[in-house]
Amino acid sequence: MHNTQAKAYVEGTFLNELDMNGPTYVSRYLFITELPDGCHSSQDQDHELREVQSLMKQYQSFMRAVPVYSRGVYIRFDNARECSESKHELDEHGFHTMYVSAFEWHRAKMSETLSIQEFEGSIKLPMMVTPVTRLFTGEDINELNRIVWSKMNLFGGVRAIAHTATDAHLSIVFYRVEFFSVDAANRAVESLKRNAIKGYAEERKWEYETHQASGWVGPPAAHSPRIQNHHYDDMGRIVGFRTMPVHHVPYINRHPADQHNRVRRERILDGTDVRTTIMLRNIPNKMDWLTLKALLDKFCFATFDFVYLRIDFRTGCNVGYAFINFADTTGMIALMDNIEHKAWPGHRSSKAAEVSYATIQGKEALVQKFRNSSVMQETPFCRPRLFVDLESAIAVHNVRIAGTEQEFPEPDNRHKLQRSIDSARTMGLYPPNGVLQRGRGGLYDRGTPRDLAEASPGYTVLHEQGLVVYDHNKRAIEENHASRFGLSVHGAIPFESIPLMHIVNFLAANPTLAVTIAQHEQAQQDRVPTTYNVGPIGPAVAQHTGPIGTGAIRRPATPATSGSLTARKIANARNTAMGKFYNA
Structure with a gap:
């Protein structure tokens, strides 16, 4: 290898090098400073989130975006290009927005700022070159640049590429590659670790091969928030102070009676337990699905095909657990080895991750459950996700699509979907615990036999109290419920589907609308x-x-x-x- 010195590139090529105060600054994070109706940030959390999420449902650029509220609405995007498109859409609808840094995003989520990946979306790509018919020279760099650009676009759009160094002794050319998507960068690293890219230059002059790809690390840029503090090294670690030894959070089995759903390694390995869907518990409430996906890719890349991090629709935070289906049991073992019983890095949580089997098992059953669920009508970050596993990628002869997201199937049962939507509108995310509150927005909104058996005693409360409600009074109750909670797409919710607690409260406030059974029978005899x-x-x-x-x-x-x-x-x-x- 001769005359292959790295060409210097102008600082400002990559996102982390842009001046945050400059006119050309862009990032993967937005902050909403003012709503179209003139409401400024930090004035009304529910109103601000509702207005922003309403717009997020309408445009494709928000499909991989996550909002969080902290004295205003912040939005994180996986893709920098989609962030720019979404900013344009928000501005066109009268929102006032501004780009912010990853540091401000993590501060808004109250997560550890030391865990910030300043170079997110960038990877270090060593290319090993082997001569075939002649030596690799500096004149061949341009051709290698084109090869690297072409091959990296297999994982997702490439934003920038730079030749950073050359090891003439080992015949390795080093590149920094920045993707628009952080997920594409993570997938590229994990995919290249398992399956290197090999090929020949034109006329088979020399052979190339990717070699030990990894995430990019280096000194912070001139405009980095860390540059003001000299106690950080190139890896973002505090230096000059002794560190505490790492301790694992002790595991406490909080579900001793639920041994049937316990995940046991020995049963997975000997094939006696073939369940594939697990529930991951004790997830920090501020963790979003993008962070969870990145964590799973780190240890279980391309072994899972379904992820659902359940979200509280009102606050936008998760409720502490997620469902994951594995297409390859090696991924489940890796999760137990690297995530279960361990703390969550970068999050201020003292809870250790716990794993158990889910009630619904298998990708097909999960898809059938959620495709007709009202959750698919919520903001995209609240929905379950499907991914391509390695086996499926190999089956279509395109291993580089492993780990990419698949489109969720459309609903195939409109009636079931409508019942679910009506139920969610009436009850919200969580079903109440009281017996009188086990009303349904739809007659079979949750639908399992066990659920219906538990709920049925609640429907007899009026009869146990010896009360009768006439039809014209039922209409009055329906009208009152509609005025307080709104209509379904089919109009007022019928009396039989109104939660019993609302009926009981309404009758308590209007006692003349209900009569006893004895009064009812006497009135019939006098007719x-x-x-x-x-x-x-x-x-x-x-x-x-x-x-x-x-x-x-x-x-x-x-x-x-x-x-x-x-x-x-x-x-x-x-x-x-x-x-x-x-x-x-």
Whole structure:
């Protein structure tokens, strides 16, 4: 290798080198300073989040974005290009926005700023060059640059590339490659560790091969927040002070009775336990799905195909657990070795990660459950995600798509989806714990037999209290519920689907709308006899002359005519039916 000195590049090529106060500054983070209605940041958390998330549902550029609230709405993007597009959309709709740094984002989430990856999205790519017909020279650098650009675009859009150094002795050319997407950079590193890229230059002059790719590290840029503090080394670690030894958080089995769902390594290895879906618990509430995906890629790359980090829709924070389905059991073992029973780096949480099996097992069952769920209508960061596992990537002869996100299937049961939406609108994310509160927005919103069996006693509360609600009063309750909680897409929620706690509270405030069963029966006995038409059987008319429940039917005498026997049989059958109707 001759004359292959690294060419110097102008500082400012990469995102972390941009001046935050300059007019050309861009990042992967936005801050909303003012809403279109004039509401400034930090004035109304619910209103600000609701307005921003409403827009996030409308545009594709927000599909991989995560909001967080801290005296205003911050939005994190995986892709810098999508961040720029989203800023444009927000500005067009009257929002006032500004780019902020990763440091400000982590400070807003109250996470450890020492865990900031200043060079996120950038990787160090060593390219080993082996002569075939002639030596590699400095004139071949341009061709190698084009090869590196082309091959790295297999993982995602490349924002910038720079030849940083050369080891002539080992025939290695070093590159810094920055992707628009942080996820693409992470996937590139993990994919190249397992499957290096090899090939030949034109005319087979020399051979190239990727060699030990890794995340980029180096001294902070001139405009980095860390440059003001000289106690940090190139890895972002505090220097000049002794460090404490690392201690693992002791594991405490908080679910001793739930041994059936315990994940046991020996049963996975010997094949006696073939379950694939686990629940990861004790996740810090400020962790988002992008961070969780990056953590899983680090230890379990391309072995999982489903991830759902459950989110509280009101606050935008997770509720402490996630569901993960593994296509390869080696990934489950790796998760147990590297994540379970350990603390969460970069998060101020004293809880250790815990793993157990989920109730719903398998990718197909999970997809079928969520594709018709109201959660798919929420802001994208709240939804479950599907990913391409390594085996599936190999099956389509494109190993570089391993770890990429797949589109979630569309709903295939519109009625079930609507029931789920109505239920979520009525009850919210969490079903209440009280017996009287086990009402449903839809009759089968959660749908499992066990759930319906537990909920059924709640529907008998009115009868146990000896109360009867007439139909016209049911309409009044429906109207009151609609005025307080809104309508479904089909109109007012019917009385049978209104939560019982709302009914009980409404009747307590309006006691005249309900009567006791004794009062109801007395009112029925005092009614004037009613005439019912039982059909075209001559002049015969059935009259109800007794109290409801006796089935007493009196028919006027009818003169016998030809065919009167058949007419009497038909009349008797109908009278019997009417008696059963009153007895019901």
